[in-house]
Amino acid sequence: MMQLLHALSAVLFAGVALSLPSGEYPQLDTRQLSSDNCTEYTSVAAGSVCIHIPYDCDATYIVEGGDTCKSIGEKFGNFSLTQFYKWNPDITRSCLALRAFVPVCVSTPWYTLAPPSAVQAPAGAIVPASATPVPVMPGAAPSCAAYLLVGPGVRVDAVVTAAAISLEEFLEWNANVDPEFPTVWSDYFVCVGVEEEEEGEEGGDGEAGAEY
Ligand SMILES: *[C@@H]1O[C@H](CO)[C@@H](O)[C@H](O)[C@H]1NC(C)=O
Numbered sequence: 001m002m003q004l005l006h007a008l009s010a011v012l013f014a015g016v017a018l019s020l021p022s023g024e025y026p027q028l029d030t031r032q033l034s035s036d037n038c039t040e041y042t043s044v045a046a047g048s049v050c051i052h053i054p055y056d057c058d059a060t061y062i063v064e065g066g067d068t069c070k071s072i073g074e075k076f077g078n079f080s081l082t083q084f085y086k087w088n089p090d091i092t093r094s095c096l097a098l099r100a101f102v103p104v105c106v107s108t109p110w111y112t113l114a115p116p117s118a119v120q121a122p123a124g125a126i127v128p129a130s131a132t133p134v135p136v137m138p139g140a141a142p143s144c145a146a147y148l149l150v151g152p153g154v155r156v157d158a159v160v161t162a163a164a165i166s167l168e169e170f171l172e173w174n175a176n177v178d179p180e181f182p183t184v185w186s187d188y189f190v191c192v193g194v195e196e197e198e199e200g201e202e203g204g205d206g207e208a209g210a211e212y
């Protein structure tokens with residue numbers, strides 16, 4: 001992955017060097033690259049980066065220092081964070097790859113936030129993986145089937161109780177949570193259920209965590 005990124009930026013920088021008269025550096029320069037379907041964006045603050053946004057994106061926003069997916073969602077109020085991620089896959093499901101000074105797509109002609117959809121689920125909501133919840137705390141199990149949105153100040157024991165799972169399960173499904181001092185990030189989704197494994201024999205009835 002890192003290697004790919006390096007290779008990609010080498011190509012992009014080479015492209016910029018060729019397209020620029022020497023001694024000049026534009027404030028803003030975008031163009032389509034056919035190879036990776038990405039748009040090259042260049043500014044003094046961001047340097048030269050390759051971004052992936054829909055070809056029909058009709059409004060962008062330049063991310064500011066300190067922005068988060070949540071703050072951007074609240075600033076606009078007219079798209080869900082899931083849609084924001086789908087428009088801007090570069091930010092990743094955790095939103096941790098959101099970069100200051102780089103544009104993100106905030107609109108396409110075919111999208112409107114129609115009730116009962118919301119910018120974000122209410123704190124404590126448990127949503128299926130099929131809803132593509134965003135942002136997800138890093139380390140969630142790839143087989144995660146259900147996510148809970150952690151509200152401000154919520155502790156792991158409260159999450160475990162709300163989801164009716166064991167602490168062991170929670171730690172297993174959220175690999176980046178420190179087992180010794182488990183904490184969760186406010187306003188992030190954590191994994192509270194995984195896909196049932198196909199098994200020949202049926203275990204006890206309904207008691208999750210029986211393997212412990
Ligand atoms: C670029 O987009 C086209 C059309 O959407 C798609 O078929 C192709 O696989 C994409 N290429 C890459 C490298 O993603």
Ligand SMILES: *[C@@H]1O[C@H](CO)[C@@H](O)[C@H](O)[C@H]1NC(C)=O
Pocket residue numbers: 058059076078079106107108111112113
């Ligand atoms: C959201 O609001 C911004 C600012 O008014 C606008 O540019 C953008 O098109 C809107 N996005 C959607 C999806 O309506």
